[in-house]
Each structure stands twice: as structure tokens, then as C-alpha cells.
Amino acid sequence: MLTVTSLRKAVPGGRVLFQDLNLTVRNGQFVAITGESGVGKSTLLNLLAGLDRADAGSVVIDGTALELLQDDELTRLRRDRIGFVFQAFHVLPHLDLAHNVALPLVLQKVDAHEALARATGMLEAIGLGGRGADYPRQLSGGELQRIAIARALIHRPGLILADEPTGNLDPETAAKVMALFVDQVREAGASVVLVTHSPASAAVADRVLHLTRDGLVEHG
Numbered sequence: 329m330l331t332v333t334s335l336r337k338a339v340p341g342g343r344v345l346f347q348d349l350n351l352t353v354r355n356g357q358f359v360a361i362t363g364e365s366g367v368g369k370s371t372l373l374n375l376l377a378g379l380d381r382a383d384a385g386s387v388v389i390d391g392t393a394l395e396l397l398q399d400d401e402l403t404r405l406r407r408d409r410i411g412f413v414f415q416a417f418h419v420l421p422h423l424d425l426a427h428n429v430a431l432p433l434v435l436q437k438v439d440a441h442e443a444l445a446r447a448t449g450m451l452e453a454i455g456l457g458g459r460g461a462d463y464p465r466q467l468s469g470g471e472l473q474r475i476a477i478a479r480a481l482i483h484r485p486g487l488i489l490a491d492e493p494t495g496n497l498d499p500e501t502a503a504k505v506m507a508l509f510v511d512q513v514r515e516a517g518a519s520v521v522l523v524t525h526s527p528a529s530a531a532v533a534d535r536v537l538h539l540t541r542d543g544l545v546e547h548g
């Protein structure tokens with residue numbers, strides 16, 4: 329369960345992106361967040377992931393308040409409980425695909441053989457079986473996006489944060505990647521906060537929220 333209470337964040341220049349922002353995401357719930365460019369969606373996801381700190385308010389993940397944690401504790405919580413699909417992939421160019429996907433397990437000190445075996449299984453699940461020894465530069469945008477999704481899910485985190493994971497793809501590939509994403513997170517029973525501009529992507533969510541200058545507004 330994710331609970332956000334009275335969250336406030338201003339950009340370094342001083343402009344307030346949001347204040348008194350509240351959000352609850354139950355276990356296994358899939359929430360989509362839409363909103364115009366620059367309104368603060370990526371900033372909000374970074375706060376939920378503990379990659380950035382709020383000016384005020386609280387983010388609680390499964391009973392743990394992020395604002396009370398030291399940086400090293402935050403890193404551990406992120407590593408163990410959160411999967412993040414970034415707006416710009418963040419796939420590591422010098423690691424082959426199997427090692428990219430296995431990375432969260434390696435950081436958790438899972439045995440290297442087991443980590444690579446699970447990564448190989450995950451590559452098959454996302455339609456990239458047999459390509460574990462390839463490098464990111466050999467992949468298309470849609471394939472890279474699937475690698476980013478596989479890496480966010482492989483350690484079975486309870487909370488998946490995804491920032492426009494199909495933003496750079498043609499509509500057909502985007503639909504395929506999103507279907508794969510939904511299958512994987514439903515199978516894992518994870519909670520999801522998905523930022524997206526795409527109505528088709530938002531349609532798969534249990535709830536759709538719109539981020540405006542007045543905070544999060546529920547749709548429908």
C-alpha cells in the first residue's frame with residue numbers, strides 16, 4: 329500500500345508544482361496519472377520512489393515513511409520494494425541484455441547463476457528469448473522499452489512506478505508493450521503508478537487521475 333499525504337514540492341527556482349497532494353494506492357491497484365507537460369508528473373514519481381525529497385508531507389510505502397529514512401535506508405527500500413521504468417529507459421549500454429535485466433537481483437546479492445537464469449526466463453516472457461548476449465545498441469526502441477520493463481519487474485517489487493513507458497513508440501508497438509506490462513504486473517500482484525499521455529494506456533488502469541496545478545483530480 330502506498331499513501332501520500334499533504335505532499336508539497338517546489339522547483340529550485342521557487343515555483344510550487346503541488347501542495348497538499350494526497351494519494352492512496354491499495355495493494356494490487358493500477359493507477360494511471362495524466363497531465364500536461366511540465367506539470368510535475370515525473371517529479372511526483374521521483375518523490376514516490378525516494379529519488380527526490382519533498383518540501384513537506386509524507387510518502388508511506390507498506391508502513392515505512394520515506395521522509396524518515398536516511399539515504400542508505402532509502403536506497404535499500406528502493407532496491408527491494410520498488411520497480412522503476414524510466415521515461416528515458418536507463419538501460420546500461422555496456423551490459424548485455426541478460427545482465428541489464430538481472431541487475432536488480434545482482435544488487436540484492438542473489439546468486440549470479442540464479443540471477444541470470446531468472447533474467448533469461450524474463451527475456452523469454454517479453455518476447456526477447458535467446459537475445460540475452462546482445463547489447464542495448466542492437467535493439468529497437470520498443471525492444472529497449474521491454475528490457476526496461478523486465479528489469480523493473482524481475483525482483484518482484486510490490487510497487488511499480490512507470491514514467492511514460494510507451495512514449496517513444498508507434499501506437500501498435502505501444503499497445504503491445506503496454507499489454508505485456510499489464511500482464512506482468514497483474515501476475516506479480518504489484519501496485520502500479522503509471523504516468524502516461526496515452527488514453528489507450530490509461531484505459532487499462534483501475535483508476536485515472538489527472539495532475540493539475542490544483543493537485544490530483546479523479547477521472548470518472
Ligand SMILES: Nc1ncnc2c1ncn2[C@@H]1O[C@H](COP(=O)(O)OP(=O)(O)OP(=O)(O)O)[C@@H](O)[C@H]1O
Binds near residue numbers: 341363366
Ligand atoms: N532541477 C530542476 N530545476 C528547475 N526546474 C526543474 C528541475 N526539474 C524539473 N523542473 C521543472 O519542474 C517542472 C515539472 O517537471 P516534470 O519533469 O516533473 O514534468 P512532467 O509533468 O513529467 O512533464 P513531461 O510530461 O514533459 O515529462 C517543469 O516545469 C520543469 O522545468
Ligand SMILES: [Mg+2]
Binds near residue numbers: 370415491
Ligand atoms: Mg515527465
